[in-house]
Amino acid sequence: MKGSLDGIRIIDVSRVLAGPFCSMILGDLGAEVIKIEHYISGDETRGWGPPFVNGESAYYLCANRNKQSMTLNLKTDEGKKIFYKLVSSSDVVVQNFKSGTLEKMGLGYSQLKMKNRGLIMASITGFGSTGPYKDLSGYDYIIQAMSGLMSITGEVDGSPMKVGVAITDVLTGLYTCIGILSALQFRNKSGEGQEIDISLMDCQVSSLINVASNYLCSGVTPKRMGNQHPNIVPYQVFTAKDGDLVVAVGNDEQFKRFTAVLGRPELAEMEEFFHNENRLVNKEKLIAICEGILSEKPKKEWKEQLDAAGIPNGPINTVAEMFEDPQIKAREMVVELEHPLIDNLKLTGSPLKLSKTPVTMRHHPPLYGEHTESLLESIGYNPEEIKKFKQNNII
The missing domain is CATH 3.40.50.10540 (Crotonobetainyl-coa:carnitine coa-transferase; domain 1)
Structure with missing residues (x-):
């Protein structure tokens, strides 16, 4: 063809x-x-x-x-x-x-x-x-x-x-x-x-897409944030019991499901975490809670639970591990x-x-x-x- x-x-x-x-x-x-x-x-x-x-x-x-x-x-x-x-x-x-x-x-x-x-x-x-x-x-x-x-x-x-x-x-x-x-x-x-x-x-x-737009709209010079996202929380690397994984909670509905997977559904009902803009303001407190819970189980177990709940996530693979992935x-x-x-x-x-x-x-x-x-x-x-x-x- x-x-x-x-x-x-x-x-x-x-x-x-x-x-x-x-x-x-x-x-x-x-x-x-x-x-x-x-x-x-x-x-x-x-x-x-x-x-x-x-x-x-x-x-x-x-x-x-x-x-x-x-x-x-x-x-x-x-x-x-x-x-x-x-x-x-x-x-x-x-x-x-x-x-x-x-x-x-x-x-x-x-x-x-x-x-x-x-x-x-x-x-x-x-x-x-x-x-x-x-x-x-x-x-x-x-x-x-x-x-x-x-x-x-x-x-x-x-x-x-x-x-x-x-x-x-x-x-x-x-x-x-x-x-x-x-x-x-x-x-x-x-x-x-x-x-x-x-x-x-x-x-x-x-x-630079949204990073450039953030500056053009606010006048605030963007800074390095490591593996965190400038506009969304939680959206970063977390360390599980046996290695690192990325969790990307993109909206409030996903956050509700995420807190259920963590065994802490009440977090989604708290005013300081209810909307993404609130989570941004209080991100240090929220991230500390998430880190503590996610460190208790291996990343494979978390992936299975997060996948089942429809929460975007993935392990940090080496290039060798990536090429062995069945999806690839x-x-x-x-x-x-x-x-x-x-x-x-x-x-x-x-x-x-x-x-x-x-x-x-x-x-x-x-x-x-x-x-x-x-x-x-x-x-x-x-x-x-x-x-x-x-x-x-x-x-």
């Missing part, structure tokens, strides 16, 4: 994570993705590790399935001609060079749209194409710091903390994917392409791909479960330059020309 983006060709000249993550999602949905890599070094993540598996970086493997890899020297006239040829028959270009870099090379959107009126270019930068920071490099860690995310992450009395994954890159990849799908829909109606100007900073600020297995969140160097390559599955056009895992994360020759042949170059490209450091 063909994917929903079958027939769409993506040229991906991005590196590291945000752009490659975006193009991988598009590839999962059926698009043809051509990953253009530097003719000497390739995507930086190919060298990021350990771990490496038979020479392949686990970091690189995580964001590059369903792609073909082609090496190309974009600083040469011949390399640019090849790129123009590819673009003329493609739908989308994804790039994350610093602002203005591709324009100086003659490969910016204004130049490429002359070759292809319907071209969509998604330009990912740290800070966008406008503003005083437009020429600065942007890295996930720096954006987590500057966006305010780190200021609200960590223990109350501890240091600011980054999130355990490059969450800004991931969110930017998702926003870029949304932008591309929107631009494709517009092109279907108008025949015109467009450029998508998307920045890590903008995406992370947008993703049932949802096929681990997939195996054939790979020329790695036996039984395992990758994280896709969360997109489409009933008519399901996600497909068609290609392993490509080896460096694995498809250079076949792609050049597909756009009209013969073996002798390809041989000269290699001799002249074009590929």
Whole structure:
């Protein structure tokens, strides 16, 4: 069965994570993705590790399935001609060079749209194409710091903390994917392409959601709350007899059921705890009561009782424990791909479960330059020309 983006060709000249993550999602949905890599070094993540598996970086493997890899020297006239040829028959270009870099090379959107009126270019930068920071490099860690995310992450009395994954890159990849799908829909109606100007900073600020809204509405600067929620109580980590679990009581009705599970139904009738706003005011007293009760039984027992009562909860799993969870297995969140160097390559599955056009895992994360020759042949170059490209450091 063909994917929903079958027939769409993506040229991906991005590196590291945000752009490659975006193009991988598009590839999962059926698009043809051509990953253009530097003719000497390739995507930086190919060298990021350990771990490496038979020479392949686990970091690189995580964001590059369903792609073909082609090496190309974009600083040469011949390399640019090849790129123009590819673009003329493609739908989308994804790039994350610093602002203005591709324009100086003659490969910016204004130049490429002359070759292809319907071209969509998604330009990912740290800070966008406008503003005083437009020429600065942007890295996930720096954006987590500057966006305010780190200021609200960590223990109350501890240091600011980054999130355990490059969450800004991931969110930017998702926003870029949304932008591309929107631009494709517009092109279907108008025949015109467009450029998508998307920045890590903008995406992370947008993703502060209620925390940002709380500040904009109140003027009060948010602070770190550890594992507590700024607006809801009880909604945090608790320590059971044998480990930690999260309990998330989202409304007053759930709180009534929660107190019944605790064996203290009278708490829900007390004025100081009756409504969430009261619980916020008196949270220290309430949390102390909950902590004392929850510490008396193992987390598995609490989970069974809380699940039965419809109270959102869950143990704090390690990554290893998560992958052994029967729900993860049932949802096929681990997939195996054939790979020329790695036996039984395992990758994280896709969360997109489409009933008519399901996600497909068609290609392993490509080896460096694995498809250079076949792609050049597909756009009209013969073996002798390809041989000269290699001799002249074009590929």
